[in-house]
Amino acid sequence: MDTHWHAFSYTGHARPSDGEARDPQSPTPPIELNMWFRKPRSMMDGTFTEAPAAAAWLEEELKESPPPDTALPVARHMEPAREALRRGADAYVGYYTAHDRFLVRAVLACPRRGVPCPSPPR
Numbered sequence: 001m002d003t004h005w006h007a008f009s010y011t012g013h014a015r016p017s018d019g020e021a022r023d024p025q026s027p028t029p030p031i032e033l034n035m036w037f038r039k040p041r042s043m044m045d046g047t048f049t050e051a052p053a054a055a056a057w058l059e060e061e062l063k064e065s066p067p068p069d070t071a072l073p074v075a076r077h078m079e080p081a082r083e084a085l086r087r088g089a090d091a092y093v094g095y096y097t098a099h100d101r102f103l104v105r106a107v108l109a110c111p112r113r114g115v116p117c118p119s120p121p122r
Helices: 018-022 033-038 051-064 074-086
Strands: 004-012 044-048 091-096 102-110
Touching (some): 004 051, 033 102, 051 074, 051 102, 074 091
Antiparallel strands (some): 004 102, 091 102
């Protein structure tokens, strides 16, 4: 199977507790990246076969809920994310938004050793 990426998202009132993050049934961001694949499928927003498409999804998500003006802007978050995706790696961004919501977006490379693909590309 060729490299592809799965996009996951979470927006909540606060960073979840470690107990929630460890619970595979809890729709909250996990502590370990590989655990995203065990979280509820409702947290998966898509599968991408091209890095530029994955980056475009991530950038649009971040622009819809930007960080406060005093924090790193979306463009600065996207620089390392684009580079990681270009290399076939993961891109992960988390911050409190300008509206005090906790946002996490993860674009995770697949296949992964020991982790079954949750949604193979067509």
